[in-house]
Amino acid sequence: MKKLGLIMAGLAIMATSACTSTKVTSSWRRNDAQQLQKDQKIMVMALVPAKDRALRSQMETYTVSELRKKGYNAVSALKEYGPQQFGKMGEKQVVSKLQGSDVNQVMTIVMLDKGREKNYVPGYMYQPYGYYGFWPYYSSWYSRMYAPGGYITYSTKYQWEGNLYDLQSGKLLYSVQSRSFDPPTTERMAVLYAQEVVKDMGKRQLLTNN
Template sequence: MKKLGLIIVGLVIIAMAACTSTKVTSSWRANGAQQLQKGNKIMVLALVPQKDRTLRGQMENYTVSELRKKGYNAVSALQTYGPQEFGKMGEKQVLQQLQGSDVSQIMTIVMIDKGREKTFVPNYGPYGYYGFWPYYSMWYTQWYSPGPGYITYNTKYQWEGNLYDLRSGQLLYSVQSQSFDPPTTERMAVLYAQKVVKDMAKQQLLVKR
């Protein structure tokens, strides 16, 4: 019985570790949206708080890298134009500048939200497998007379990616995702790029190699 309890604790730890990841929560492809041609240039533009410029570069660069693996001519807006890419330019000027650099589609990656969650984690073992009273008393203590434990703080990011066709102005694709307590922002950017580009292929937006 004790061995079974240890196995279950191990499975819980693995499940908790799996949550510290990035996943696509929903996505949408416009009716009639055509597959992206490999000769077209796709610009990736991340919009994050100014203080997170490093994260912006990571999100753009890894998404560009994943698109290039699929054979697409993808470029980073930060690498192309710098941090103040369009400054105080108007819509017409921006579109002319993008189209003048042969960009056909632009993919925006926006940090919709970033929050911190506080969680109390009680110190207890798999008492449910040792009888009614140990199990009951453990939970009674936790809910009515909190015992020892510790506080954890987890960071949760909400992302939205939109792919636009510059010539028509049409929204071709939209994807929502979340990243929960990533070990590093770089790891989050890697997973985001992999998940989103994989979803674009699933939505049949990308031509198979």
């Protein structure tokens, strides 16, 4: 019984860990936002902690790639200007520099939160049929209290917000919130993020279908 409980618990954890995902949780489009034109330039700019520069590069690169697959002229801010080009510049300087590079829209990708959760997995599987008799009930709770083999698992969660701005007017055109749970790698997370967000932009009719 104990071995069966351990096996079942292990399978449950394996199934949970296999369900890694990145999903859009909410999004919004400005009522008067026009569909993006393919001859206009979109700059993708990820904002993540400095120690996660590789993640910034991945988030920008794959979002740019997905937009380009749709035929849009998207570019990465990191590749165009480097990691700290805008750090000591004011609003007018930054906008002027971007407009000088023929940028029409800016899409920011911000890591709002990153958390790591610790979970204890006990070495038992609860038996609901224990209530139907003394011994099933007693043995079920006994194995629950004294079963060996418990272990600790960790899961990582990211929360993202993407905003699309019109550079000339400064207006927010589109905003999307998403969550990533236990990505196998940050690169895989960046790929899924880009796919889900660009798909949502299509649903919001910001992108053309052809």
